[in-house]
Structure formats: structure tokens, C-alpha cells
Amino acid sequence: MTGARTHDSAGIGIIGSGISGLQLALRLQQLGVAATLYSAQTAEELGSTRPRNFPARFAPTQAREETLGVHAWQHDDARxxxxxxxxHGEDADLEFTAALRPPSSVVDFRLYLPHLLDEFIRRGGDVRTGPVAVDEVGRRHGLVVVANGDRSMRDLFPVDAARSPYPxxxxxxxxxxxxxxxxxxxxxxxxxxxxxxxxxxxxxxxxxxxxxxxxxxxxxxxxxxxxxxxxxxxxxxxxxxxxxxxxxxxxxxxxxxxxxxxxxxxxxxxxxxxxxVTPAVRKGWARLADGTCALAIGDAWITNDPLTAQGANLGSHTAFALADLIASADGPFDAAFCRDASARLWEHARHVVEWSNAFLAPPPPHVLGLFGRAAGDRQVADAFVSRFHDPVAMWGVLSSPEGVDSFVKSCT
Incomplete structure (x- = not known):
């Protein structure tokens, strides 16, 4: 771990204790960047709510957890x-089975999130619990990162209509x-x-x-x-x-x-x-009343339908990518930094969004053709399911007939 470095003594203020906020806090802590986490709930409260989601965490997310030293539940009851x-079809059903290699991790977030929050605190992390106003956080920090998609934060980041096809x-x-x-x-x-x-x-x-x-x-x-x-x-x-x-x-x-x-x-x-859930992409950054800038990640930025099981994995990827951008920044955390950071995060996120939105529509003929090939060839089936680990590669396959053809040839 490097010595602590910040652009000013206030460091980074992170609002939200979902996977994005917690992994960002842990990663900045690991990189020696001072950060304060603002959580609406204590660890005990995070573990006692009704379930909100049922996330599968794929191999790259688990690898990031290994980097953070928080990868737990490594047994088959959680895989x-x-x-x-x-x-299902009108005339006949199309069926296939496939191995997911490596296996995904399936752990109730009411176990997972308290584990990460407790670990951040155990390592000396600064956590403030209770209701919070984003403008107040902005007055305390050089940069605010909002990872909380609650209604109280949505006005700050309006929906980006060009990237949100479903109202x-x-x-x-x-x-x-x-x-x-x-x-x-x-x-x-x-x-x-x-x-x-x-x-x-x-x-x-x-x-x-x-x-x-x-x-x-x-x-x-x-x-x-x-x-x-x-x-x-x-x-x-x-x-x-x-x-x-x-x-x-x-x-x-x-x-x-x-x-x-x-x-x-x-x-x-x-x-x-x-x-x-209304799938939506919101504006990625905003300027607060006092001129401090706020970046959106996690549910504050992107809400995907859970069908493709990418939400938690995108949140983890974004947290790590943003931590690296913050730790390597030479200048102030101003509008130019936020504009550039959000654009760079979108380079990966857009593949997840486009794939997730496409899966909500009836499958086009080339995707149905891929399913047919998977039903007849276990190599194709295994490779297709294992592509869920890599949304960029998956969307490269599913987005066009040429992508499917190239994928099938690579399998056979």
C-alpha cells in the first residue's frame, strides 16, 4: 500500500454503500487515497432489510474482490x-445446458455488503452513517462520488434520453x-x-x-x-x-x-x-452549488434490468476504473476531470447497457440461430454462457450476424 495522497486534505466523499460505493472506498483505501464513505445504514441495518436484488458476481468481479482481500464464501453453496x-416456442422448445467457467458467486447482498463495510471500517476507513445532503458533502470534499440511486439523488443526474430508449x-x-x-x-x-x-x-x-x-x-x-x-x-x-x-x-x-x-x-x-425497473442511463456528472463536482456511478448513473445479471459486475468494474483515474489524476477534480472520467467509464459501460436493453426485446434471427447452434453443440453452449463474464465480448457476439458467425467458428 502506498502512502496517502490526496489533492486536498478533504479527500473524496463517497455517498452510498452498495457494491459500487464500497468497492470504490476499499480500492481508494488500498491505493492510499483518503476517502470518507457516507452510508444511510449501518452494517447491521444493511443486513436486516428486505431483499432488493439477487446479484450474480462473475469471475472478474471475484478477482477484484481477491485484490481487495474481501472475497469470501468460497464454497459450492454460494456458486x-x-x-x-x-x-419456449409455439411448435417446440429449444433446450441446452452449459458449464459456466469459472462459476459465478451468488451471495445475498445482506451478507455481502455488511462484510465489505465492516472490512473498510476495520482497516481504518472513515464512515458517516445517517441521512446526508449532497451539497453538504460537497463542502467537505474535493470530489463527491454518488453511488446511491435513491430518489433524493436523481434530480442531480437527469436521465440521458439518448442512451435511455425505454421510458x-x-x-x-x-x-x-x-x-x-x-x-x-x-x-x-x-x-x-x-x-x-x-x-x-x-x-x-x-x-x-x-x-x-x-x-x-x-x-x-x-x-x-x-x-x-x-x-x-x-x-x-x-x-x-x-x-x-x-x-x-x-x-x-x-x-x-x-x-x-x-x-x-x-x-x-x-x-x-x-x-x-426502468432501464436508464443518467448524466454522469454534475456541478454542485458551491462549484464542487459530483460524479455518478452505480445505480446513481446506470440502472439495467437484471435479466443479463450485469448490474453488480458493472458497479464493481466502474468502481475500480474510477479509483485508478482518481489515484493517477495530476490536476484538480474539476469539470474537465469529471467529464473525461465519465466518458472513459462509458467506454466499457455502453456494452453492458446496449446488451441489456437488447435482451429485453424479442431475439433477432441471428441470436435465435446462435441458440440453435448451442442446442446442438456443447462447445458453443459452454462458450456462450461463459461469455457472461465478459460483457464487451458478449455484445460483440450478439450485436450482429457477423459477430455470431465469428463466434461459432471460433468454437468449432
């Missing part, structure tokens, strides 16, 4: 080793931690693509209450998968579970057959997330 993919949620979500589902193959994820209807996913996951299954409905708005998102599972658990099982029987019958009806249910009444 996904393979995927089973079904694309409303493209999926209505209902995801929760369940027990009572049998795994045919241990540590395998199931995903069912239902064109025009949405997606159903089952993911083995390490929840704060122990090993569980995430069962997620991603419903096209107004479609038949949407009803569970509007039911009160705590008020009428039997009715909620009946509706979930009805939809599984209708749209993922193979998965329904693996459910033990008597033992099926949420692991606890509040272990459920419901709602919609």
Missing part, C-alpha cells in the same frame, strides 16, 4: 456451476427466496425464455437464512406472468404460493415437477422483492 436454458419498465418483477425445489443437477441455474411473455428463473443462492432458491418472474407488462408482482405474500401466503405454482405449471412445467408442493414456499414472509 453456480452451470446453466440450463429453455427457449417505462420493460419487465414487472417478482423475485424471492424459496425452499421446496429439487435440483436435478446441483448448483445449476434454470432460465426459461417465453417470447412475448417474459422469463422465469430459478437460481441456487446463499441467502442470509442459508442455502435457498431464488425464483424470479420477469413479466412483460400486462402479460400472464405479472400477477404475483401485485399480491401481498405476507397477508395471503397460501394464495400467493398457489398463483406461483399455477404459473410454473403453465409456463415452466419441467420446473414445476421439481417442486415439493407440501414443502414449497418463501423461506420467510418478507423474503420477496416486487416491482418494476
Amino acid at each position: 453456480v456451476h452451470s446453466w440450463a436454458i429453455t427457449i 417505462t419498465p420493460q419487465r414487472i418483477l417478482c423475485s424471492g427466496f424459496y425452499h421446496g425445489i429439487r435440483e436435478d443437477v446441483p448448483h445449476r441455474l434454470d432460465i426459461h425464455f417465453l417470447p412475448g411473455i417474459g422469463e422465469i428463473l430459478r437460481i441456487p443462492f446463499l441467502s442470509r437464512l442459508g442455502p435457498a432458491h431464488v425464483l424470479a418472474f420477469e413479466a412483460v407488462p400486462g402479460g400472464p406472468l405479472e400477477p404475483p408482482a401485485h399480491l401481498d405474500a405476507a397477508a395471503d401466503p397460501d394464495g400467493f404460493h398457489r398463483e406461483v405454482l399455477r404459473l410454473l405449471a403453465a409456463y415452466a412445467p419441467g420446473l414445476r415437477e421439481r417442486v415439493d408442493t407440501a414443502g414449497f414456499g418463501l423461506v420467510a414472509p418478507d423474503e420477496l422483492a416486487q416491482g418494476g
Whole structure:
């Protein structure tokens, strides 16, 4: 670790204790850059909320955690080793399985985030807990980084319409931690693509209450998968579970057959997330009232639908990239620095955004063709699923027929 260096004694103010804010704080700490983390919640409070998301962390994110010395839960109860993919069709279903190498890490963020926050504090990190005003943080620091996508921060970074094609949620979500589902193959994820209807996913996951299954409905708005998102599972658990099982029987019958009806249910009444996510890219930086500049990362900057499982991984990548830019900067953290930093972060992020947005639309013929090749060739299937580790390479494949052709040739 190098000696502490800052552009002024105030250092960097980081607002938000999600993966982006915490990894940025830890990385700056490692690089010797003074930073203060502003968290709305204590570590204990971060671990006691309802679930908000169910992130898979791919190999590059895990490697960054190794660099930070915070990579934990290195056992199979917290890993996904393979995927089973079904694309449902009118005449026949297209199915294939594939290995995910290396495996992804699937840990409840109510375990993960407190672990990172506690480690930052243990290493001497400065944490301020409670409500915070961004202008007040700006008066204390040479640069503010906002990694908190709460409504209180959204006015500061308006939506960038040119990079945000969807004005409303493209999926209505209902995801929760369940027990009572049998795994045919241990540590395998199931995903069912239902064109025009949405997606159903089952993911083995390490929840704060122990090993569980995430069962997620991603419903096209107004479609038949949407009803569970509007039911009160705590008020009428039997009715909620009946509706979930009805939809599984209708749209993922193979998965329904693996459910033990008597033992099926949420692991606890509040272990459920419901709602919609509007994919959006916001302006990447802003000038505060006193002239201090604020950069947006994480949910303050980009919100992706969770279908491609890239949100946490993009947050981690952005945190490390920004830490390097801050640590190597020679001049002030002014508008020129923020404009350049945001542009450089977008060079990677745009691939994630374009891929995630494209996956919400019906697949074009060249992507359907790739799925067909994957169903007939395990090498193609394994290579395709493992591309989820690298969104830049993945979008290079999926964005054009030429990309698919080149990818298939490289596999065979």
C-alpha cells in the first residue's frame, strides 16, 4: 500500500454503500487515497432489510474482490456451476445446458455488503452513517462520488434520453427466496425464455437464512406472468404460493415437477422483492452549488434490468476504473476531470447497457440461430454462457450476424 495522497486534505466523499460505493472506498483505501464513505445504514441495518436484488458476481468481479482481500464464501453453496436454458416456442422448445467457467458467486447482498463495510471500517476507513445532503458533502470534499440511486439523488443526474430508449419498465418483477425445489443437477441455474411473455428463473443462492432458491418472474407488462408482482405474500401466503405454482405449471412445467408442493414456499414472509425497473442511463456528472463536482456511478448513473445479471459486475468494474483515474489524476477534480472520467467509464459501460436493453426485446434471427447452434453443440453452449463474464465480448457476439458467425467458428 502506498502512502496517502490526496489533492486536498478533504479527500473524496463517497455517498452510498452498495457494491459500487464500497468497492470504490476499499480500492481508494488500498491505493492510499483518503476517502470518507457516507452510508444511510449501518452494517447491521444493511443486513436486516428486505431483499432488493439477487446479484450474480462473475469471475472478474471475484478477482477484484481477491485484490481487495474481501472475497469470501468460497464454497459450492454460494456458486453456480452451470446453466440450463429453455427457449419456449409455439411448435417446440429449444433446450441446452452449459458449464459456466469459472462459476459465478451468488451471495445475498445482506451478507455481502455488511462484510465489505465492516472490512473498510476495520482497516481504518472513515464512515458517516445517517441521512446526508449532497451539497453538504460537497463542502467537505474535493470530489463527491454518488453511488446511491435513491430518489433524493436523481434530480442531480437527469436521465440521458439518448442512451435511455425505454421510458417505462420493460419487465414487472417478482423475485424471492424459496425452499421446496429439487435440483436435478446441483448448483445449476434454470432460465426459461417465453417470447412475448417474459422469463422465469430459478437460481441456487446463499441467502442470509442459508442455502435457498431464488425464483424470479420477469413479466412483460400486462402479460400472464405479472400477477404475483401485485399480491401481498405476507397477508395471503397460501394464495400467493398457489398463483406461483399455477404459473410454473403453465409456463415452466419441467420446473414445476421439481417442486415439493407440501414443502414449497418463501423461506420467510418478507423474503420477496416486487416491482418494476426502468432501464436508464443518467448524466454522469454534475456541478454542485458551491462549484464542487459530483460524479455518478452505480445505480446513481446506470440502472439495467437484471435479466443479463450485469448490474453488480458493472458497479464493481466502474468502481475500480474510477479509483485508478482518481489515484493517477495530476490536476484538480474539476469539470474537465469529471467529464473525461465519465466518458472513459462509458467506454466499457455502453456494452453492458446496449446488451441489456437488447435482451429485453424479442431475439433477432441471428441470436435465435446462435441458440440453435448451442442446442446442438456443447462447445458453443459452454462458450456462450461463459461469455457472461465478459460483457464487451458478449455484445460483440450478439450485436450482429457477423459477430455470431465469428463466434461459432471460433468454437468449432
